[in-house]
Amino acid sequence: MQPPPLSKNDALNATPVASADIQIQITDQGLVRIRYPITIKPWIARLLPRSTVRPFRTLELDSMGSFVWNHIDGIRSVEDLAGIVTHQYKCHPSEAEHAVAIFLRQLGQRGIVGLR
């Protein structure tokens, strides 16, 4: 059974935490490049031999994504990150919340971050 979806307040107060399985590189332009293992469905994983190494994929963030990533420290909440984006990019607060939420959801779907 799937857990109930988070309310907006709960989601904003959650703290994003980077996965331990990822590798981070910084490009010459100062952008963040994330190497992450692809997520395999549990039933497929059971069929694979134990010695199988999970394949990796690489994701390069744009300047705004890199900026947000650099502020994910396991302490700042989603709301804090949205506030930093609002201040840095002079966005409307709700627009920044929406943008950070979409960004974290996309990273979460790839198993790069989780919410605590």
Add this chain to the structure above:
Amino acid sequence: MILLWDGLQVQVPHTMEPATLDRGYIRLFGPELPTVDLRFGPEKKPFDPHRDGQRILRAAGLSQVALEPCIESWSQHLQGTLYHGSRLYVVQFGESRGVVAVLFSAPPPSAMVESLVTSLAWTPLDAWRRWCCYDITFETPAGYILTKAVFRPGRFRLMFAKKYSVLTFDRLAPANTLLGNMPLLTWCEQHVWREFGTDVKIIPQGPSEAEFIQKPSLLYRALAWLPGLYLPLKGKIRLLLEDNKVLILTEQGPHIADAISHRLHTSYATTSSLEK
């Protein structure tokens, strides 16, 4: 915050924000306050609280109550007549012939009702309308109807139409990320040519402004009344460095009078730039 949307003016309570904006509809949402739904439009025939009120109450799930004139002292200063039934308030604007139904999702605090209802004002479609939503403000000439409203992070787009004439207000952000190290003109070429094709001419108007224009094709000039023809366009791109935003106003279709076009362009701004 004052919200001006589709002819309606409303004061958004301090902790609330617009959650949905559509034609003739606004939903305000905020923590620990009842959600507010505002439905509004021009009065097609004089509003009758018994006949129309019953219909509105039924639609709001309040069929067991009646819509009665409001006797609160503050309601005497309104621009129209206020009716009240349970969580529903209906304002009928006499002169401008508009009706607004305000439905609260739960019994609201009386101060909230007063501040929200007394802030309501209505501008009919046959006059210039001012719009102010999130961080942008602009005006639309008489008769232009909202056809599309998209609010995505980084990109707002509002489109209006009147017969064959289309106005598009775009707000892109953050400008520093979009432009990178490119000068505005280079970015304009890339953006405009990608959106409208390479036959659009770009005319720089300084370091933070550029105009673009596309001449009408021979086919359009001969058969302008035919639907489906690609409308000639012109517009202006403005880079607001202090607000980190790019504002684009595009006019498509028959030529708009210069005075109207000038008012359109000068009224399009960010709310923070107006505060300065």
